[in-house]
Amino acid sequence: MALDLFKEQGVPLDRQVFTWRELSGMPISKLDDDAFTRVRIILMNGIEAEASRFSHACARMNRPLQLALARVRRVEQHQRTMVNWMLGADHSPLENTIGFEQVAVEVTASVAQQEPDPYLAAVYRFGMLEDFDHMYRFAALMDRVEGKDANNILQSYTDIRPGRPTSVEHRAPEDDLRNPYDRRTAAPISRINALAITAAEHMAHDYYMVVGPQFADPVARQLYAEIASIEEQHVTQYESLSDPTETWLEKWLLHEATEVYAYWSCARQESNPRLRALWERMVSYELGHLHFVMELFRNVEHRDPAEVLPTSLPEPIAFKSHRTFVRDVLRNETNLRAVGTRFVDAGQVPPDAASNIYRNQLNKDGSPSEIVAAGWRWTPGTELVNVGALAGIEGRAK
Amino acid sequence: MSIKDKLAGMNRTGIGMSPVDAEQMIQGARDGVPSSEGSAAGVQVVREQYIAERTGIGSMPPPTTLKGVAKAAQALATNQRPNVFLDRLGERLAFERTGVRMYDALLAHMNVVGDPSLGPTAAELRQIRDEEHRHFELLRNVITEMGSDPTVQTPAADAVSVESQGLVQILTDPRSSRSQCLHAILVVELADNDGWKMLIEFARELNRDDLVARFEQATREEERHLERVRAWFAAQMQADLTEGRVGVDA
Numbered sequence: 001m002a003l004d005l006f007k008e009q010g011v012p013l014d015r016q017v018f019t020w021r022e023l024s025g026m027p028i029s030k031l032d033d034d035a036f037t038r039v040r041i042i043l044m045n046g047i048e049a050e051a052s053r054f055s056h057a058c059a060r061m062n063r064p065l066q067l068a069l070a071r072v073r074r075v076e077q078h079q080r081t082m083v084n085w086m087l088g089a090d091h092s093p094l095e096n097t098i099g100f101e102q103v104a105v106e107v108t109a110s111v112a113q114q115e116p117d118p119y120l121a122a123v124y125r126f127g128m129l130e131d132f133d134h135m136y137r138f139a140a141l142m143d144r145v146e147g148k149d150a151n152n153i154l155q156s157y158t159d160i161r162p163g164r165p166t167s168v169e170h171r172a173p174e175d176d177l178r179n180p181y182d183r184r185t186a187a188p189i190s191r192i193n194a195l196a197i198t199a200a201e202h203m204a205h206d207y208y209m210v211v212g213p214q215f216a217d218p219v220a221r222q223l224y225a226e227i228a229s230i231e232e233q234h235v236t237q238y239e240s241l242s243d244p245t246e247t248w249l250e251k252w253l254l255h256e257a258t259e260v261y262a263y264w265s266c267a268r269q270e271s272n273p274r275l276r277a278l279w280e281r282m283v284s285y286e287l288g289h290l291h292f293v294m295e296l297f298r299n300v301e302h303r304d305p306a307e308v309l310p311t312s313l314p315e316p317i318a319f320k321s322h323r324t325f326v327r328d329v330l331r332n333e334t335n336l337r338a339v340g341t342r343f344v345d346a347g348q349v350p351p352d353a354a355s356n357i358y359r360n361q362l363n364k365d366g367s368p369s370e371i372v373a374a375g376w377r378w379t380p381g382t383e384l385v386n387v388g389a390l391a392g393i394e395g396r397a398k
Numbered sequence: 399m400s401i402k403d404k405l406a407g408m409n410r411t412g413i414g415m416s417p418v419d420a421e422q423m424i425q426g427a428r429d430g431v432p433s434s435e436g437s438a439a440g441v442q443v444v445r446e447q448y449i450a451e452r453t454g455i456g457s458m459p460p461p462t463t464l465k466g467v468a469k470a471a472q473a474l475a476t477n478q479r480p481n482v483f484l485d486r487l488g489e490r491l492a493f494e495r496t497g498v499r500m501y502d503a504l505l506a507h508m509n510v511v512g513d514p515s516l517g518p519t520a521a522e523l524r525q526i527r528d529e530e531h532r533h534f535e536l537l538r539n540v541i542t543e544m545g546s547d548p549t550v551q552t553p554a555a556d557a558v559s560v561e562s563q564g565l566v567q568i569l570t571d572p573r574s575s576r577s578q579c580l581h582a583i584l585v586v587e588l589a590d591n592d593g594w595k596m597l598i599e600f601a602r603e604l605n606r607d608d609l610v611a612r613f614e615q616a617t618r619e620e621e622r623h624l625e626r627v628r629a630w631f632a633a634q635m636q637a638d639l640t641e642g643r644v645g646v647d648a
């Protein structure tokens with residue numbers, strides 16, 4: 001059922017209250033809940049983190065908005081807590097990481113297919129193939145360091161195989177910026193998509209920066225360092241898609257609309273009744289935020305929010321396996337490289353291009369993503385199922 | 399070099415390293431007044447509230463093959479509870495598989511800082527690792543023969559993987575000393591020994607003499623692992639004692 005953003009008022013801001021007990025609820029089951037329940041939790045934690053990041057930046061530049069921002073941000077802090085605390089402690093950092101990459105693959109695949117602007121869709125496909133490769137590298141790490149199967153987390157929804165190799169994803173900053181949409185002509189969903197994917201990538205980056213040094217294994221520490229660097233590139237890429245001439249309030253309005261849209265997408269597809277109730281509560285809170293900001297938009301900018309927002313929400317994010325689409329993109333676009341804001345075949349990139357120089361420097365002492373997955377193919381139950389899996393280690397033992 | 403210098407390290411964590419500040423710390427804490435009455439029991443109360451509402455970390459899957467359905471029905475008819483056994487088989491499988499990787503990590507240490515006079519040698523470690531690998535294979539086969547799926551992460555497997563995380567951390571940390579690594583692998587073998595003995599008990603309860611025999615073979619190997627790891631750890635401790643080494647190998 002369509003949700004009318006202008007008619008649905010949600011819960012007013014001053015009635016959005018919590019207790020510590022509520023914020024720290026009983027987590028989902030890693031074993032029994034559907035992988036997409038975890039995908040939704042990770043995505044929404046990322047979207048709330050982005051809301052907070054934006055809100056603080058906005059407050060630093062807009063004294064008159066500081067109190068309004070602080071009021072909404074406080075609720076969002078608690079929404080984020082309530083959502084993120086749904087991940088249980090039996091999720092190891094590496095298992096969570098596999099979850100983050102599943103978000104990056106499946107949610108970006110959904111967005112790439114639904115995005116009406118062909119250039120933006122190409123950007124999502126380009127980034128998706130890189131996250132797809134990260135998942136393969138992390139799965140190899142999980143197998144070879146912890147002796148665990150990443151598919152226990154993925155639940156067979158997402159392929160585990162190489163994408164665009166991580167070792168060639170390292171680019172000079174000038175090759176990570178993309179062309180923004182034009183706020184005057186872009187479809188509302190294009191603006192929402194850009195924010196949602198920026199949020200997911202920023203959260204993955206921040207997570208890897210926190211957990212990377214918590215690993216003892218030197219290859220794990222190197223791999224997190226390497227992939228966190230790509231996630232930084234991805235944030236640079238995706239945030240450059242938003243039109244920088246949008247006003248601060250316009251951006252705030254779009255953030256709130258993104259949150260309504262994403263929670264609404266979650267609520268419509270959630271299989272766990274307890275989580276569905278959580279998502280529905282969050283939709284009503286976000287509608288309250290949206291109307292609060294609409295009012296500010298009218299009063300401060302004297303503009304009609306309908307200039308920015310759609311009346312009803314577009315099709316929800318499709319929380320499902322996009323295997324066929326991902327495989328098609330893999331087949332056709334793995335060999336693409338970025339040159340400035342364009343994507344070209346790898347053969348067209350001159351050897352002395354800035355990204356090649358940058359990449360060669362970083363990979364000079366060895367590539368963690370290549371080392372960890374050398375000769376590795378995902379096998380149900382880990383590579384130790386294969387007879388002779390230990391031969392490689394045997395061969396180099398003293 | 400004075401005796402004090404010979405014994406000295408750089409550890410700053412105890413209050414004895416900061417006699418003046420330590421006194422201030424103690425005085426400062428004494429002057430502060432707790433904002434609420436009570437004791438550590440309050441933490442227990444909250445824990446108990448959550449435990450009372452628990453949902454568990456997860457469950458076993460339904461059978462996914464015709465053979466699995468048939469086996470499960472057969473077991474239930476004889477009043478057996480195959481899932482309890484399968485849960486523990488899954489636990490052992492996960493532990494053995496991670497065990498292989500832990501021995502790989504130990505092997506890397508010993509390749510660089512091993513002392514052949516104390517043991518273990520690389521060949522000895524490879525032998526144990528390969529036996530852990532064979533135990534993993536054995537468990538995969540048994541689970542498959544029972545009509546179940548050996549790729550399932552069972553609840554007990556999940557719990558044991560959380561337990562093992564600290565052990566993996568020590569064994570993969572390049573800074574860990576030989577004695578720290580050997581202590582970690584000693585914990586692995588202690589748990590593994592009891593784990594196999596429990597499987598034998600289960601197999602006996604279920605009148606699966608065929609499994610008892612296979613598990614006893616694995617258990618004998620595990621007992622040998624434990625004996626050897628204990629001996630290596632003891633030798634290492636003796637050497638550390640003689641050399642006065644703490645936390646380092648040279």
